[in-house]
Amino acid sequence: MSIMRLLGAEVVAVESGSKTLKDALNEAMRDWVTNVDDTFYVIGTVAGPHPYPVMVRDFQAVIGRETRHQVQQQAGRLPDALVACIGGGSNAIGLFHPFLEDSEVAMFGVEAGGEGLATGHHAAPLCDGKAGVLHGNRTYLMEDPNGQIIETHSISAGLDYPGVGPEHAWLKDSGRVVYDSVTDREALAAFHEVTRVEGIMPALESSHALSYAARIAPDMDKDRIIVVNLSGRGDKDVHTIAAMEGITI
Amino acid sequence: MSRIADCFSKLADRQRTALIPYITAGDPQPGVTVPLMHALVQAGADLIEVGVPFSDPMADGPVIQAACERALLHHTSLHDVLDMVRKFRADDTETPVILMGYLNPVEVWGYEDFARAAAAAGIDGVLTVDMPPEEAGGLTAAFRAHGIDAIFLLSPTSSDKRMEIISKSASGFIYYVSFKGVTGANRLDVKAVADKLVEVRKHTDLPVGVGFGIRDSESAANVAHLADAVVVGSVLVSKIAGLTGTPDAIPGALADTLSEMRCAMDGIVAGS
Numbered sequence: 033m034s035i036m037r038l039l040g041a042e043v044v045a046v047e048s049g050s051k052t053l054k055d056a057l058n059e060a061m062r063d064w065v066t067n068v069d070d071t072f073y074v075i076g077t078v079a080g081p082h083p084y085p086v087m088v089r090d091f092q093a094v095i096g097r098e099t100r101h102q103v104q105q106q107a108g109r110l111p112d113a114l115v116a117c118i119g120g121g122s123n124a125i126g127l128f129h130p131f132l133e134d135s136e137v138a139m140f141g142v143e144a145g146g147e148g149l150a151t152g153h154h155a156a157p158l159c160d161g162k163a164g165v166l167h168g169n170r171t172y173l174m175e176d177p178n179g180q181i182i183e184t185h186s187i188s189a190g191l192d193y194p195g196v197g198p199e200h201a202w203l204k205d206s207g208r209v210v211y212d213s214v215t216d217r218e219a220l221a222a223f224h225e226v227t228r229v230e231g232i233m234p235a236l237e238s239s240h241a242l243s244y245a246a247r248i249a250p251d252m253d254k255d256r257i258i259v260v261n262l263s264g265r266g267d268k269d270v271h272t273i274a275a276m277e278g279i280t281i
Numbered sequence: 282m283s284r285i286a287d288c289f290s291k292l293a294d295r296q297r298t299a300l301i302p303y304i305t306a307g308d309p310q311p312g313v314t315v316p317l318m319h320a321l322v323q324a325g326a327d328l329i330e331v332g333v334p335f336s337d338p339m340a341d342g343p344v345i346q347a348a349c350e351r352a353l354l355h356h357t358s359l360h361d362v363l364d365m366v367r368k369f370r371a372d373d374t375e376t377p378v379i380l381m382g383y384l385n386p387v388e389v390w391g392y393e394d395f396a397r398a399a400a401a402a403g404i405d406g407v408l409t410v411d412m413p414p415e416e417a418g419g420l421t422a423a424f425r426a427h428g429i430d431a432i433f434l435l436s437p438t439s440s441d442k443r444m445e446i447i448s449k450s451a452s453g454f455i456y457y458v459s460f461k462g463v464t465g466a467n468r469l470d471v472k473a474v475a476d477k478l479v480e481v482r483k484h485t486d487l488p489v490g491v492g493f494g495i496r497d498s499e500s501a502a503n504v505a506h507l508a509d510a511v512v513v514g515s516v517l518v519s520k521i522a523g524l525t526g527t528p529d530a531i532p533g534a535l536a537d538t539l540s541e542m543r544c545a546m547d548g549i550v551a552g553s
Contacts, residue, residue, distance in 0.1 A: 048343060048346055049336070049337065054337060058338075061339050062339065062342070062462075065340070065461060065462060065463065066462040066463065066468075067461075068438060068461055069461070162389070163388075164385045164388055165384045165411065166337060166385060167337075175389065177389070178356075178359060178360070178389065179359070179385040179386035179387070179388065179389035180336040180358075180385075180386070181336040181337050181385070182336075
């Protein structure tokens with residue numbers, strides 16, 4: 033948040049509801065309908081009312097196009113598997129979209145398993161949610177039997193959302209993409225391993241994808257190519273991780 | 282003729298503007314809602330709008346969001362709301378009841394099953410705030426099959442095309458949102474409402490109710506001259522918020538506020 037302020041943004045905290053990302057979206061929409069004459073609504077993920085999911089996908093698809101270009105340059109062929117973390121799903125759809133027609137490329141979307149799917153404390157609507165409507169799109173949601181949206185849990189703020197972009201819901205139903213989850217603990221272990229071994233500090237969001245890549249890699253031949261989307265850097269997460277591990281900075 | 286159409290037709294004969302109070306069902310606790318509905322009718326409500334509590338009421342301001350949160354503390358569900366209306370109907374078979382809520386609880390229940398249950402409970406109209414009219418065909422068909430009116434919102438930003446689509450899907454009445462914003466905001470501009478209502482009435486012969494931002498007797502009276510119905514919500518709900526410790530006092534307190542508005546709308550000076 034300090035960085036956002038340094039860059040000139042006014043950051044407004046959300047005080048309503050459960051005070052999480054979904055409530056911030058509610059407040060953003062309220063502000064938008066109030067100031068619609070001179071305000072644009074901009075969303076950082078592929079959810080929300082049409083045409084936002086399509087717009088954000090098309091912007092994010094530069095990730096997949098660049099991946100396609102580079103992997104062909106370096107390996108002379110397409111990758112065997114793509115792995116990306118999914119909150120709303122923008123980095124994942126950006127990576128996947130330019131490869132959707134290439135049936136030889138397997139795709140894995142990794143949701144936040146939180147404390148484990150069985151505990152109910154997670155943010156994995158594709159793995160353990162039901163269809164519903166929220167924020168102007170019909171998709172998989174974390175909801176109770178009466179259709180109330182329930183609170184989510186993830187170590188990673190960027191994945192802590194009860195819905196998911198509607199195109200992911202469609203890709204799940206069509207079977208084109210495999211959706212699975214990684215727990216807080218597994219993501220944190222991946223964060224530490226990649227930081228120490230590679231000297232690259234991944235965001236906690238991206239650490240979910242890295243953990244999943246490590247899960248599927250042992251079952252693949254050594255010459256297979258997996259592309260993991262390292263969608264964010266972990267500098268922003270240092271305080272969260274220190275607090276969790278009882279370290280005083 | 283539906284109970285809503287019948288109500289508006291009788292009011293038109295008497296040249297009286299309808300007064301529609303909004304309360305959130307189950308706020309602040311489930312037992313309050315039915316007695317409160319009867320008290321509102323006694324105080325001059327012509328129709329009643331019952332809010333279905335939702336975890337993410339995007340079109341509502343802080344007052345109604347807080348009401349939803351109070352109701353959800355008791356897990357007030359859409360099924361519970363129908364039960365409340367069924368109880369209300371045991372003693373009042375005349376006053377139309379409209380549900381206002383968000384799509385997901387209806388989506389989860391299923392359009393057809395919900396419409397059948399709502400009609401059986403005595404509900405006359407349903408307004409699903411976040412259902413776009415362009416995609417509402419299945420829902421309005423289910424409502425129509427069970428004699429429930431589909432209420433839609435129009436706003437200052439509604440285009441001619443939107444007004445045309447909504448005038449074809451809507452029945453009962455049209456709900457005009459008086460300003461750009463959420464419920465309870467203080468942004469009412471009576472002149473702007475008057476101008477837009479001229480446009481709206483070019484597209485529909487249905488009665489037009491005006492809501493969002495009717496805060497007191499004066500604004501109710503000003504809007505009553507323009508509209509077929511005045512919808513009052515946040516001002517009533519904020520009174521409930523102040524009386525959560527003494528729920529028995531809620532029906533009387535809201536009835537007082539509503540009858541002041543009723544008198545102002547009818548041109549009767551209170552106390553004279």
